[in-house]
Amino acid sequence: MTGRRGSPSRKRPARPGARGSLFYGVLAVLGGLVLAESLFMPWYSLDVTVAGAQARSTHSAWESMAVMDVLLLLAALTAIASGVMLARRGELAPIVCAAGVAAVVMSLAGVVDLPDSGLAAVPGDDVAVGRLAGPFVALVASAGIAFAGFGSILRPWSPRPESSRPKRDSRRGAAAGSS
DSSP: OBOGGGOBOOOOOOOTTGGGHHHHHHHHHHHHHHHHHHTTSEEEEEEEEETTEEEEEEEEHHHHOSSHHHHHHHHHHHHHHHHHHHHHHSOOHHHHHHHHHHHHHHHHHHHHOOOOOOOOOOTTOEEEEEEOSHHHHHHHHHHHHHHHHHHHHHSOOOOOOOOSSOOOOHHHHHHHHHO
């Protein structure tokens, strides 16, 4: 295989059966993009009732988390970058899988563990923290990334069959034609 001007091409050949990795690679990239976007969605709400007056505020992952938001962003970026490699060459499936599993664990922690309101309520006042769509979107996106990694790892890769017909020997054909 030669590239431009007759020089040998430096592009490495794809792994046999890498065409099936296109689906999983695209799924990992989409999951990473949705996971990164979910960090900007409202994750938690803070409802305060003081002397009959109600106030509500919403907080994204960036506003309510200290370290986990950065780790989720790193998992999303890892899924995007390795998902591209998975789609193009069928490589880096274990990295996609690890990023997905880590993101699922962190997203579950975001769903289960509500942040503290940081407000002291006096008798008669009410302070409540609730979940919004953000952690659930992050959980679904993380599960998609993990599914892409597991699916690509478990997918049996088989080389493309050359041809079902037996190859014809050119010498036999030439000898049979000269008789």
